[in-house]
Amino acid sequence: MELNLERIKNAQENIKEVSRRTPMFHTSTFSRLCGCNLYLKCENKQKTGAFKLRGAYNKLVNLTEEEKKKGVVASSAGNHAQGVAYAATAFGVKARIVMPVTAPQAKVNATKEYGAEVIQFGQVYDECYAKAVEIQKETGATFLHPFNDLDVMAGQGTIGIEILEDLPEMDVIVIPIGGGGLISGIATAAKAIKPSIRIIGVQPEIIASTKASMEKGEVVTLPGAKSLADGISVSTPGTECFKYIQKYVDEVVTVSEDEIAYGMFSLMERNKLIVEGAGASAIAALLAKKVNGIQGKNVVAIVSGGNVDIATVSKIIERELVLQKRRIKFVVELQDKAGTLGILITEVGAMGGNVVTVRQNDNWNEKGLDYADVQLVVTAQSKEHGEEIVKKLREKGYLVQISKPV
Template identity: 45%
Template structure:
């Protein structure tokens, strides 16, 4: 099984390219949870995620013959960038297969780092099938995103940094996709701080580990569906699963809505941008997915910051909805002068801000002498939303909440 010495050896290999990323105390999330929260900001890593660590460690272990053959891999985006950069620095030709709907920012970044990108398949697993075809056809060396001891050891260098920067660590919370990250971190942490807990977090729409732990063997999902594309894999790796069984204390899941809230809080409170996968560890903490004590020192690993701007817009809006900061409602008014003005006066009296109004007299769902009105509103929180809705209903408006 992967050992601490493997991770220590990896640190020497990746030191030239991978940064020692910050570990920052968070007043906001400590106050919010009652724990002593320190954020491991791996979103500040080169290429925007931890993947450069494992990719660099694997590439440096290639023989000269293997380097001449070139490498191929499959990735949702972050491993793609890591392999492309590590291969380019080593003078190795790289081909990267990414899902057809991979975020365009990750595709372009991979190409800028020197990788040849092939888009194939609906998800990571289908992209992996294509990558193995290229491996066989072109004689390239396959660099697995997580089911590889060298990759796992490279990712484990994060655990070394966490222990060095936070020696009083009680719990580290780590995202799980294929399991390479948590297996490396768990090895580095548990062999230095045996009493520390390692909590794994998956998205509900890609929760392969919980299923596998129940059955005692790796059990793939039929499909995945989550905004956390960086951990959207149908199965956990065989090698990482062995480490998870041995060294990970608990595995929990979070919903996309909870991920969106955590991402929004990080932006607003900590001025820190992460992708969906980068927010799952914090989401598990703030939504109490695992038990912890008052004052416990907890390190959520924010594993990446490569988020597509279109996705970011959607996620922020979902986060605002979930925290009562944005509300879309619909009601029906009599189609007469002043009806809309009176509705707006009620909204203004409750100090909600109007983003947009849609006024429709043509809907087939209403009477001929009525108008359907949709309003997009800025609100101050869940209590404010309830107060506003109650006020509208007290004035006789039948209000339907659309979002």
């Protein structure tokens, strides 16, 4: 048995009534920033919020009736869990899924809501995997591997067919890599249809196990690490996946945690897409100029998933606003009398600043009790706008002291 275009086309037929044909659209903003004709393939718009449904459902289709009766067990950082839960429920199959205790709560809750029993164990995927194998041996259930399975890889490969059906002139596909199921499936399909197409993988630099494996020429295991891209924080690539990665993937690049966060923020701000860290990894690599030879080329970045906690989204937004100096914190000395604080806030608002928080402290210094320090956090339209607000306040006679980043 092997992974090939025929098998992937069969998978496409198997999942066509369930899986969405996700949108792929051109983005002029990112095209300009990245120097190519850039398209986004939005698997965050797939059912369950990620591409994983494709492989999970195709695997369930190929189980025997006896295997279905025994149930299934899986291990997952979150997206495979939801895909398996959805697919198992559709077939009336009992599913037990092991997820790390660090998995985003949104993914845990969604997996339960799709009908699976969730067991939380370990800090990273590899610990979950060991626990799931233990449960499989105890129960006799079928283990549904999140990536190292030909049926799963074939399901994910249907994305490659869709891309080249929608845009045959595509030159480059940039794909996040965890265990390798997604990229091996897409690469196999895309190279079979168009051998000249370039396939670029992206991994977090703190756990770039596939890149290390490609450099050594064999599968290697790296120490577990928790990336913001939790869905692709995998210590060991799949052995089956690696065969096809070696054969079809042209290059693997890495991105830092800061670059992943910026990718998430940029997709939210520029394209109104809420994505998880893994889903933002491809665009992160392109924005960071990690992918060479794409000038003027037709490039698609796979936005692999959107299952991210809202609390994490809030932190990412806050962090990027501070780093870009679009949220500033400063202290203004005021006379402590009625109306002065209101005038200050009005002045800031008139200059286009959005006052987020205000805190007034008594000023116990040589000036006595007639003065107070007022601490403001203000969101500006840009770094330059924030600097202009501070400058104009000083020109109006206010004593302004910039604080450390919020």
